[in-house]
Amino acid sequence: MGLTFNPIHTTDAGGRRAQLRLPHQTVETPVFMPVGTAGTVKAVPQDTLESLGAEIILGNTYHLYLRPGHEAIRRMGGLHRFISWPRAMLTDSGGFQVFSLSELRNVTDEGVRFRSHLDGSSHFFTPEHSVDVQIALGADIAMAFDECTEYPADRARAEESLRLTMAWARRSLEHFRMHQHEVSWHGEIAGSQSLFGIVQGGMYRDLRKESAERLIEMGFDGYAIGGLSVGEPRDLTLEMISEVLPILPAGKPRYVMGVGYPDEIEQYARMGVDMMDCVLPTRAARHGLLFTSEGRLTIKNRQFAEDQGPPDPACDCMVCRRYTRAYLRHLMQAGESLSATLNTIHNLAYYLGIMRRVRASLEAPKAN
Numbered sequence: 001m002g003l004t005f006n007p008i009h010t011t012d013a014g015g016r017r018a019q020l021r022l023p024h025q026t027v028e029t030p031v032f033m034p035v036g037t038a039g040t041v042k043a044v045p046q047d048t049l050e051s052l053g054a055e056i057i058l059g060n061t062y063h064l065y066l067r068p069g070h071e072a073i074r075r076m077g078g079l080h081r082f083i084s085w086p087r088a089m090l091t092d093s094g095g096f097q098v099f100s101l102s103e104l105r106n107v108t109d110e111g112v113r114f115r116s117h118l119d120g121s122s123h124f125f126t127p128e129h130s131v132d133v134q135i136a137l138g139a140d141i142a143m144a145f146d147e148c149t150e151y152p153a154d155r156a157r158a159e160e161s162l163r164l165t166m167a168w169a170r171r172s173l174e175h176f177r178m179h180q181h182e183v184s185w186h187g188e189i190a191g192s193q194s195l196f197g198i199v200q201g202g203m204y205r206d207l208r209k210e211s212a213e214r215l216i217e218m219g220f221d222g223y224a225i226g227g228l229s230v231g232e233p234r235d236l237t238l239e240m241i242s243e244v245l246p247i248l249p250a251g252k253p254r255y256v257m258g259v260g261y262p263d264e265i266e267q268y269a270r271m272g273v274d275m276m277d278c279v280l281p282t283r284a285a286r287h288g289l290l291f292t293s294e295g296r297l298t299i300k301n302r303q304f305a306e307d308q309g310p311p312d313p314a315c316d317c318m319v320c321r322r323y324t325r326a327y328l329r330h331l332m333q334a335g336e337s338l339s340a341t342l343n344t345i346h347n348l349a350y351y352l353g354i355m356r357r358v359r360a361s362l363e364a365p366k367a368n
């Protein structure tokens with residue numbers, strides 16, 4: 001058994017309060033998953049992530065495959081052991097980074113040839129290879145290899161991209177079912193890895209619907225909606241999510257990839273999205289952008305030079321309890337590395353806090 005998904009309460013609007021049982025952790029959903037690209041959520045140590053209440057983090061297959069290499073990680077007992085993260089993990093398929101970071105891509109039905117953004121070396125990724133790499137990494141949840149359709153994409157392009165993603169989904173699943181027992185923690189930890197399919201289809205409602213229906217027929221452990229937050233207007237993102245959510249099986253987790261701003265993650269969670277991830281809170285933090293109950297704060301602004309208040313008066317995270325806006329501004333101005341750490345801890349606390357409140361409200365009996 002890979003995962004079990006137990007809805008506790010579902011609202012009229014479709015929002016689900018649930019528990020997602022994974023081999024390394026029972027995750028309370030809806031959940032926000034911090035992104036740990038290369039085996040680290042940038043600037044934040046693992047024990048701090050635990051204190052913040054992060055129950056599941058992401059790893060990026062493309063980055064870990066290139067460096068230090070999935071075989072090295074397998075030999076060291078898998079990604080959980082290598083990075084000392086005992087809780088749940090999810091790896092993406094590598095597809096998104098292959099298409100966004102690498103150079104000189106050549107896509108065929110078989111797979112995609114690309115050059116590493118690190119050293120220009122040539123690599124070939126197929127659905128089977130992506131699954132092999134993800135089994136070596138050994139996250140609780142792996143993702144089917146897909147092509148993230150760019151925006152804008154015309155109808156013919158979106159159809160062609162979808163055809164490829166559906167063929168790759170089937171190959172990913174077949175290969176995964178044959179090899180999933182090869183995960184390094186097999187027999188040591190109860191349960192097995194899970195594989196999610198990814199709904200694509202560009203910004204075309206009927207293609208999204210077709211994609212979801214075909215994936216459900218194949219029978220994945222969970223379903224993701226990909227290809228969003230790729231530059232499209234927000235009402236279009238919402239339209240695609242609204243189209244797909246009601247089609248997806250109620251008994252399986254639903255994951256929207258790569259979203260979003262604080263108000264977006266709350267909105268989508270209330271609609272019935274169970275899992276979300278985004279680099280926004282961590283990346284913005286490194287650029288000095290803080291998300292707070294009073295709105296966005298550009299901490300390097302002159303106005304904070306002698307501001308003795310906490311970054312967010314309504315936040316009780318370890319940063320807001322201890323440090324002032326003036327100090328965070330100084331760290332940023334001085335280029336101190338603690339700047340990234342403190343800013344990121346607060347932003348993650350803010351995101352995780354939103355989901356904690358959403359979970360509490362989805363659990364409460366309906367007021368009438």
Ligand SMILES: [Zn+2]
Nearest residue numbers: 315317320346
């Ligand atoms: Zn805070």
